[in-house]
Amino acid sequence: MEGLNEPLFGKLGFNISVSKRGFIAENTYEDGVNYAKVALPVYCALRKSYKGMLFVNLAHRGADTLSDYSSLEIDTRVLERAMKVGDCYWVNTMIPSHSGLDCNPFDYAQAVLPATLQHAGGVEVIDTASLCGFLSEVFRFLNPEDRSLYLEIMGQTKRFNKFLKYAASTSSHHNQEHGLLLHTAETVANVLLKALATTPEERASSKPPFDLSLTLLAALLHDAAKVDEYYRLAPDVYSTNLNCELLGHEQTMLKWIAVACAVSGCYPTDRELKLEHAICAVKKQHDQSGARKRKTPESFVLHEADCASARAFDKGETSVLLTHQFTLGETA
Incomplete structure (x- = not known):
C-alpha cells in the first residue's frame, strides 16, 4: 500500500478491511428517513490489496444530510451495531464526507x-x-x-x-x-x-x-x-x-x-x-x-x-x- 490509503481503513471481521469512505451510489429522502445505497471498497486485511466492492443499503432517521454529497464517512463500529430490517441496515448516524477526492x-x-x-x-x-x-x-x-x-x-x-x-x-x-x-x-x-x-x-x-x-x-x-x-x-x-x-x-x-x-x-x-x-x-x-x-x-x-x-x-x-x-x- 505504500501508506497511501492506510489511514482510510477500518477492519471488519478478521479477514477483510473496508474503506472509511463509502461512495453514495443512490440516495433518497422520504418521510424523515435517509436511504442510501453505499458502495464500500473491500480489501484484504493483511495486505490492504483491493478485492472488490460491497454494496450496503443504509437507513437513518433524521435531517436530509446527504443530498449534496457523493461520499459517506464509514465507521465499522456503527455498521456492526446496525439493525437489519428488510433490505436495509438501520444506523444511528450518517455523516457525509466533506473531503475531496484524496483516495485511490x-x-x-x-x-x-x-x-x-x-x-x-x-x-x-x-x-x-x-x-x-x-x-x-x-x-x-x-x-x-x-x-x-x-x-x-x-x-x-x-x-x-x-x-x-x-x-x-x-x-x-x-x-x-x-x-x-x-x-x-x-x-x-x-x-x-x-x-x-x-x-x-x-x-x-x-x-x-x-x-x-x-x-x-x-x-x-x-x-x-x-x-x-x-x-x-x-x-x-x-x-x-x-x-x-x-x-x-x-x-x-x-x-x-x-x-x-x-x-x-x-x-x-x-x-x-x-x-x-x-x-x-x-x-x-x-x-x-x-x-x-x-x-x-x-x-x-x-x-x-x-x-x-x-x-x-x-x-x-x-x-x-x-x-x-x-x-x-x-x-x-
Whole structure:
C-alpha cells in the first residue's frame, strides 16, 4: 500500500478491511428517513490489496444530510451495531464526507461500472472487479507527487466519472461504452510490459531506461481530456463539440495539467514539462504550430503503448489485458 490509503481503513471481521469512505451510489429522502445505497471498497486485511466492492443499503432517521454529497464517512463500529430490517441496515448516524477526492479513485470505480465490460464488439468480456483491481495497484505504484497531480486533474467537474463511461473515439478504435477506460488500461499494460522487458540491471540502475511512474501517469491521462470533446447522445453514440474541432484533447490536457500544477504549487516544473511532452510530442516537429518531436524515452514508450492498443483493436486481436492476464475475462 505504500501508506497511501492506510489511514482510510477500518477492519471488519478478521479477514477483510473496508474503506472509511463509502461512495453514495443512490440516495433518497422520504418521510424523515435517509436511504442510501453505499458502495464500500473491500480489501484484504493483511495486505490492504483491493478485492472488490460491497454494496450496503443504509437507513437513518433524521435531517436530509446527504443530498449534496457523493461520499459517506464509514465507521465499522456503527455498521456492526446496525439493525437489519428488510433490505436495509438501520444506523444511528450518517455523516457525509466533506473531503475531496484524496483516495485511490480506481478503488471506487466499480461502484459506477457494470459487472463486466464488453470489448471488441462483444467478442471479449472483461471482468470489472479485476480491471479496477489492476488499475488500483498501478495507481498505488505512482510516486506520491504523480498520484496527487492525477487526483487534482481528474477530480474536477466529474471528469473521472465521464472517463469511466465514455468511448475512446467516435468511429475508430474502442468506440464503445467504457472504451476510454479499456484503451487506457491497455496502454498502461503495454507500458508495464515495456518495463518488464528491460534487464534487471537496467531496472536496478540509478538511471533506468525511462521513468516508469511518469510514463504510467501519462498513460492514465493521455486520452482523458476526450471527455470534454464528446457529447454522449446515447449508449455508443457520440458527437464532437467545438472543443474537439478547434483545440483537441491533447491541448486540452495541457491546460488541465497547467492548472493542476498551478493549484498544487508543488509539482516539479521539469517533471511537468516531461509529462506534457510525453502526451503531446509528435513524430515530426512543426515549428510553426509549436508541435515538438518526441525526444524523451517516456514519450516514445507512451506512443508505442498507445498505438499497440489501437492497432490490436483494429486488427481484432485479443486484448493485452487478457493475453497477459492483467485482468480476468473471456473471449468468444
